[in-house]
Amino acid sequence: MNILVVGSIALDHIETPAGVLDEAVGGSATYISIAASALTDGVRVVGIVGDDFPEDHVEHFRERGIDTGGLHRAAGKTFRWGGRYHEDMNERDTLYTELGVFADFRPIIPEPWKASDIVMLGNIHPSLQQHVLEQVALPRLVVCDTMNLWIQTARESLVKTIGRVDVLILNDQEAKQLTNEREVLAAGEALLSMGPSFVVIKKGEHGAMLVAKEGLFLAPAYPVPVVKDPTGAGDSFAGGFVGYIARRGNFGFDVMKQAVIAGTSAASYCVEEFGIESMRDLDTDAVMERYRKLQEWTVF
Amino acid sequence: MNILVVGSIALDHIETPAGVLDEAVGGSATYISIAASALTDGVRVVGIVGDDFPEDHVEHFRERGIDTGGLHRAAGKTFRWGGRYHEDMNERDTLYTELGVFADFRPIIPEPWKASDIVMLGNIHPSLQQHVLEQVALPRLVVCDTMNLWIQTARESLVKTIGRVDVLILNDQEAKQLTNEREVLAAGEALLSMGPSFVVIKKGEHGAMLVAKEGLFLAPAYPVPVVKDPTGAGDSFAGGFVGYIARRGNFGFDVMKQAVIAGTSAASYCVEEFGIESMRDLDTDAVMERYRKLQEWTVF
Numbered sequence: 001m002n003i004l005v006v007g008s009i010a011l012d013h014i015e016t017p018a019g020v021l022d023e024a025v026g027g028s029a030t031y032i033s034i035a036a037s038a039l040t041d042g043v044r045v046v047g048i049v050g051d052d053f054p055e056d057h058v059e060h061f062r063e064r065g066i067d068t069g070g071l072h073r074a075a076g077k078t079f080r081w082g083g084r085y086h087e088d089m090n091e092r093d094t095l096y097t098e099l100g101v102f103a104d105f106r107p108i109i110p111e112p113w114k115a116s117d118i119v120m121l122g123n124i125h126p127s128l129q130q131h132v133l134e135q136v137a138l139p140r141l142v143v144c145d146t147m148n149l150w151i152q153t154a155r156e157s158l159v160k161t162i163g164r165v166d167v168l169i170l171n172d173q174e175a176k177q178l179t180n181e182r183e184v185l186a187a188g189e190a191l192l193s194m195g196p197s198f199v200v201i202k203k204g205e206h207g208a209m210l211v212a213k214e215g216l217f218l219a220p221a222y223p224v225p226v227v228k229d230p231t232g233a234g235d236s237f238a239g240g241f242v243g244y245i246a247r248r249g250n251f252g253f254d255v256m257k258q259a260v261i262a263g264t265s266a267a268s269y270c271v272e273e274f275g276i277e278s279m280r281d282l283d284t285d286a287v288m289e290r291y292r293k294l295q296e297w298t299v300f
Numbered sequence: 301m302n303i304l305v306v307g308s309i310a311l312d313h314i315e316t317p318a319g320v321l322d323e324a325v326g327g328s329a330t331y332i333s334i335a336a337s338a339l340t341d342g343v344r345v346v347g348i349v350g351d352d353f354p355e356d357h358v359e360h361f362r363e364r365g366i367d368t369g370g371l372h373r374a375a376g377k378t379f380r381w382g383g384r385y386h387e388d389m390n391e392r393d394t395l396y397t398e399l400g401v402f403a404d405f406r407p408i409i410p411e412p413w414k415a416s417d418i419v420m421l422g423n424i425h426p427s428l429q430q431h432v433l434e435q436v437a438l439p440r441l442v443v444c445d446t447m448n449l450w451i452q453t454a455r456e457s458l459v460k461t462i463g464r465v466d467v468l469i470l471n472d473q474e475a476k477q478l479t480n481e482r483e484v485l486a487a488g489e490a491l492l493s494m495g496p497s498f499v500v501i502k503k504g505e506h507g508a509m510l511v512a513k514e515g516l517f518l519a520p521a522y523p524v525p526v527v528k529d530p531t532g533a534g535d536s537f538a539g540g541f542v543g544y545i546a547r548r549g550n551f552g553f554d555v556m557k558q559a560v561i562a563g564t565s566a567a568s569y570c571v572e573e574f575g576i577e578s579m580r581d582l583d584t585d586a587v588m589e590r591y592r593k594l595q596e597w598t599v600f
Contacts, residue, residue, distance in 0.1 A: 183526065206506035216597045217600065219598075298518055298519075300558050
């Protein structure tokens with residue numbers, strides 16, 4: 001099964017207590033595509049970069065089997081984001097956001113990709129997510145990630161997007177904020193009633209929760225010895241999640257649970273090094289090694 | 301198997317966003333004993349109360365099969381604690397602490413209890429915990445809970461206690477503080493090297509981690525729809541934990557994992573109502589019902 005990934009592609013400046021990385025390839029579509037391509041072929045990326053975007057990065061995508069036919073290179077500067085994490089890496093300050101060519105991003109899905117099996121909507125404005133859905137014909141599964149910014153600034157549009165997706169992925173704070181619920185489970189159930197068949201609530205270092213009509217699934221995080229850079233963890237989770245589903249070619253509750261674990265595994269690699277460093281060569285064996293560890297560590 | 305429980309017995313004043321409770325029976329020994337007695341007979345409690353302590357509470361212990369032969373009633377006032385939880389109930393302010401007769405508490409173990417099978421050291425000064433261990437002869441299992449106060453004020457003594465116990469229970473912040481480690485797993489491994497065979501790290505609403513020479517176990521929290529009062533959750537966890545172990549009569553890694561889940565279940569009942577309210581009639585069926593739910597929700 002193939003996966004159409006739409007999202008941002010950026011050049012990041014990252015500061016964490018473990019060090020600094022500059023001009024690093026980032027953005028939701030980057031992390032999602034790389035993580036997904038560890039588990040499956042047929043990853044297709046749609047995004048926009050400026051004329052300053054290093055060709056090396058595009059080459060790396062291709063080496064991983066990611067089809068970059070939807071990568072639009074526009075005149076101008078690539079989206080740049082700078083962030084500084086606190087000692088407690090759950091907190092971060094945005095140093096700057098320079099949208100560059102991303103300001104005018106209107107995702108255009110190449111004709112042959114309009115019949116993609118799985119559509120993975122990375123974290124972009126919900127109206128752009130809808131614009132993608134209007135171009136694709138009957139995808140078998142639509143997965144959507146979002147962020148607090150859209151809850152605050154484009155709530156109505158976001159609710160509309162959520163009504164059109166099969167799987168909604170978001171973090172615990174966002175789930176509570178969007179539903180005005182105090183407890184994660186109640187938030188998950190409220191989100192489920194808004195349309196999706198599955199709601200995945202990410203809790204960072206505390207794991208994830210899958211809420212579905214069929215039941216509940218509680219996943220731990222993979223305990224990494226040292227976290228160097230949390231950037232992209234949520235996107236890598238989403239990438240591992242859809243990559244696993246594409247690999248299995250099945251959208252049942254059991255596969256969704258397993259996909260949450262595959263996403264957890266992918267995210268655990270992501271945070272161990274700066275940017276995409278620890279995922280450059282990420283493959284199925286690596287993802288499944290930690291998947292099996294998580295299985296061992298949760299059975300009682 | 302019987303369990304010797306030593307800890308505080310208090311009259312609590314509790315304020316949470318869900319309401320206020322006054323003159324409520326509390327303290328570590330209270331919650332531990334009640335939760336443990338849901339799973340096993342043979343719970344024995346050692347503690348001190350003042351002449352103002354309502355006989356009703358003692359009667360409730362007895363009705364639950366808790367042996368109160370070690371409950372010392374002294375002239376003076378019972379230990380009183382007042383606390384106010386924030387909107388985010390992970391935060392609380394102590395309104396007052398009036399030690400009363402607890403200031404002079406030197407736990408005296410009744411002669412017939414000196415051969416107890418399991419010793420459960422509730423959260424009291426580590427030197428008192430050692431004083432208990434000096435009185436008991438070759439217990440089969442010693443389990444110890446602690447808190448940040450002793451890490452800050454009696455670190456050396458606490459380290460000595462830890463060196464003498466089989467199972468150490470503490471929360472994630474305490475584990476990090478005591479070991480100067482940034483990650484929970486690293487903290488758990490460092491604590492393991494200090495003597496215990498098992499380290500249980502509680503993460504509140506995020507579950508718990510069991511670190512052992514035999515391996516690792518990651519437990520989720522039970523997702524309760526509404527948390528009314530977190531007071532006693534950690535003690536109820538410890539009570540469910542030792543109660544399950546006593547019931548099974550086995551100290552292997554598998555039983556320890558299951559005991560973490562039983563503790564998780566007990567704690568989930570505790571937080572649903574104020575004080576001990578939701579645990580007044582807690583029994584094995586109720587604990588095991590949520591145990592099985594957690595099993596269902598974690599298999600993938």
